[in-house]
Amino acid sequence: MTDTPKNPAFDHAAYASAAAAMLALPIDPAWMPTIVANLRVLHAAADHVGTFPLPDEAEAASIFTA
Amino acid sequence: MSEQDWATASAATIATSVSAGSVSARTIVSAALDRIGRIDPAVNAFTDVLADRALARADRLDTARGRGEAPGALAGVPFAVKNLFDIAGLPTRAGSLINRERAPAERDATLIARMEAAGAILVGALNMGEYAYDFTGENIHDGDTRNPHDLRHMSGGSSGGSGGAVAAGLVPLALASDTNGSIRVPSAFCGCFGLKPTYGRLSRAGSFPFVGSLDHLGPMARSTRDLALAYDAMQGPDPADPAIAGRATEPASPGLDEDMADLRIAVAGGYFARSGDVDVFAAVARVADALSCTRSVEIPEAARARASAYVITAAEGASLHLDRLRERAGEFDPAVRDRLIAGAMLPAPFVERAQRFRRWYRAAVLDLFREVDVILAPSTPYRAPRSGQATFVLDGVELPVRPNIGLFTQPISFIGLPVVAVPVRLDAGLPLGVQIIAAPWREDLALRVAHHLECAGIIRAPVANLA
Numbered sequence: 001m002t003d004t005p006k007n008p009a010f011d012h013a014a015y016a017s018a019a020a021a022m023l024a025l026p027i028d029p030a031w032m033p034t035i036v037a038n039l040r041v042l043h044a045a046a047d048h049v050g051t052f053p054l055p056d057e058a059e060a061a062s063i064f065t066a
Numbered sequence: 067m068s069e070q071d072w073a074t075a076s077a078a079t080i081a082t083s084v085s086a087g088s089v090s091a092r093t094i095v096s097a098a099l100d101r102i103g104r105i106d107p108a109v110n111a112f113t114d115v116l117a118d119r120a121l122a123r124a125d126r127l128d129t130a131r132g133r134g135e136a137p138g139a140l141a142g143v144p145f146a147v148k149n150l151f152d153i154a155g156l157p158t159r160a161g162s163l164i165n166r167e168r169a170p171a172e173r174d175a176t177l178i179a180r181m182e183a184a185g186a187i188l189v190g191a192l193n194m195g196e197y198a199y200d201f202t203g204e205n206i207h208d209g210d211t212r213n214p215h216d217l218r219h220m221s222g223g224s225s226g227g228s229g230g231a232v233a234a235g236l237v238p239l240a241l242a243s244d245t246n247g248s249i250r251v252p253s254a255f256c257g258c259f260g261l262k263p264t265y266g267r268l269s270r271a272g273s274f275p276f277v278g279s280l281d282h283l284g285p286m287a288r289s290t291r292d293l294a295l296a297y298d299a300m301q302g303p304d305p306a307d308p309a310i311a312g313r314a315t316e317p318a319s320p321g322l323d324e325d326m327a328d329l330r331i332a333v334a335g336g337y338f339a340r341s342g343d344v345d346v347f348a349a350v351a352r353v354a355d356a357l358s359c360t361r362s363v364e365i366p367e368a369a370r371a372r373a374s375a376y377v378i379t380a381a382e383g384a385s386l387h388l389d390r391l392r393e394r395a396g397e398f399d400p401a402v403r404d405r406l407i408a409g410a411m412l413p414a415p416f417v418e419r420a421q422r423f424r425r426w427y428r429a430a431v432l433d434l435f436r437e438v439d440v441i442l443a444p445s446t447p448y449r450a451p452r453s454g455q456a457t458f459v460l461d462g463v464e465l466p467v468r469p470n471i472g473l474f475t476q477p478i479s480f481i482g483l484p485v486v487a488v489p490v491r492l493d494a495g496l497p498l499g500v501q502i503i504a505a506p507w508r509e510d511l512a513l514r515v516a517h518h519l520e521c522a523g524i525i526r527a528p529v530a531n532l533a
Contacts, residue, residue, distance in 0.1 A: 015411070016408075016411060019410075019411040020407070020411070023388070023392075023410055023411070024392055025388075025391055025392055025395075025407060025410065026392065026395065027395075027407065028395075028396075031395075031400070031403070031404055031407070034400070034401075034404040035404045035407050035408050036408075038380075038404055038405050038407075038408035038409075039408040039411060041376075041469070042376070042377060042380055042408055042409065042412055042416075045373035045374075045376045045377050046373070046377050046412065046416035046419070046420070048369070048370055048373045049370055049373050049374050049377065049416075049419055049420050049423050050416070050419050052367065052370055052423060052426075054419075054422050054423060054426055055426075058422045058423075058425045058426050059422065059425055060418055060421035060422050060424075060425065061279075061421050061422070061424040061425045061428065
């Protein structure tokens with residue numbers, strides 16, 4: 001799994017700071033590099049999923065039945 | 067049989083002997099407690115040993131058997147559970163520091179109650195990665211569970227204590243959870259058998275959650291027979307788990323010896339045949355050869371399935387822990403904390419998209435099961451790394467260990483397929499794992515294949531040499 005999102009120039013640190021404020025998450029600045037690294041990997045994973053064409057009828061499987 | 071031999075006997079042997087009255091449950095439990103006391107300090111599998119409770123229960127079982135009552139299919143069998151299972155009287159810590167302040171559980175988890183209803187005897191709670199967000203078996207609060215086959219190596223996680231306890235011969239059965247591979251990874255690293263059943267098969271009531279839409283509970287053991295005995299004892303509807311399918315019990319033990327000739331078996335190719343050490347594919351080939359399997363199938367879009375599981379896990383896990391992250395972030399394992407915080411920041415459409423992809427992927431993989439009954443794949447991309455090891459080399463490229471351990475397990479649990487993880491010993495080195503994957507609700511087929519391989523001597527789970 002790559003850790004490079006489609007838009008590598010995206011400023012994950014600025015986004016993380018803004019999102020932390022919105023979520024009322026107090027973050028020690030020392031944690032930020034690891035949080036940003038994790039966010040980049042998650043962003044890349046979400047991009048990979050997002051490039052797959054899905055029919056509009058594909059409903060979310062959040063209440064999953066095998 | 068000496069007390070030392072009883073400590074490492076199989077569940078099936080113990081249950082048969084206790085039922086027949088040739089040994090008492092107290093002797094069995096005492097032997098297990100003695101071995102735990104001698105061996106566990108080196109392995110660090112247990113976080114709680116419940117000697118008083120276990121001996122009292124053993125005495126009740128012996129008394130009842132003396133009155134002529136049938137003691138159950140797991141009569142006198144000691145077992146232990148990952149410490150995310152509720153145990154009456156203990157706070158359910160789930161590998162964390164924070165949860166130790168929870169009120170003691172008022173009752174046992176459903177699966178503990180079912181195991182004990184079948185005669186098994188709970189002897190303790192087991193170490194795990196914090197809040198189950200882990201593949202290593204490492205825990206900064208309780209210390210790492212070490213691999214019984216080589217104490218310098220990882221046990222695998224997050225059910226590291228379960229794998230360590232079974233492989234070290236401390237108990238013949240352990241219960242564990244698997245969200246992305248947490249039964250199958252320690253089964254591979256510690257050389258045990260593990261069953262991750264179909265999503266919705268076994269009740270999760272009374273267990274601390276991680277990712278509700280991906281969480282499974284299941285048993286680990288040193289033989290397929292023991293795995294099936296535990297699985298059979300734990301099945302059945304439970305209104306306390308909102309995700310349980312409500313199916314009636316479908317015992318797997320009676321069919322373990324059934325004929326294999328009618329089963330269509332294939333090896334997973336493509337994604338599951340690359341990005342791993344050569345030995346893991348040799349282990350799959352050994353199992354395939356023993357089954358005369360020459361067919362391969364490609365599970366479509368497995369990389370996207372893994373990416374989706376990764377996104378859903380981070381987002382749902384973060385949602386579960388959001389208040390704790392706001393108020394007590396400094397008390398988390400930093401590695402877990404930073405993954406969860408990043409997960410909390412994921413935009414909702416990313417998560418919804420992953421859940422929609424899950425619907426598509428499920429349909430595509432179920433189509434494969436029109437053509438085959440069982441699919442074989444590696445459990446992990448490499449044998450157990452050394453404790454604390456950060457990178458490994460694959461095809462000359464240095465890659466991080468932690469994020470890659472679940473490479474082959476995540477695309478399977480993502481759609482809730484049942485898997486028996488089996489141990490393969492290619493040489494004198496550490497064990498390897500192979501996943502035997504079946505269609506939903508066909509745990510019986512995966513167990514039958516595993517049992518056949520075990521009887522043929524292809525797979526085995528010897529007790530680690532720690533004495």
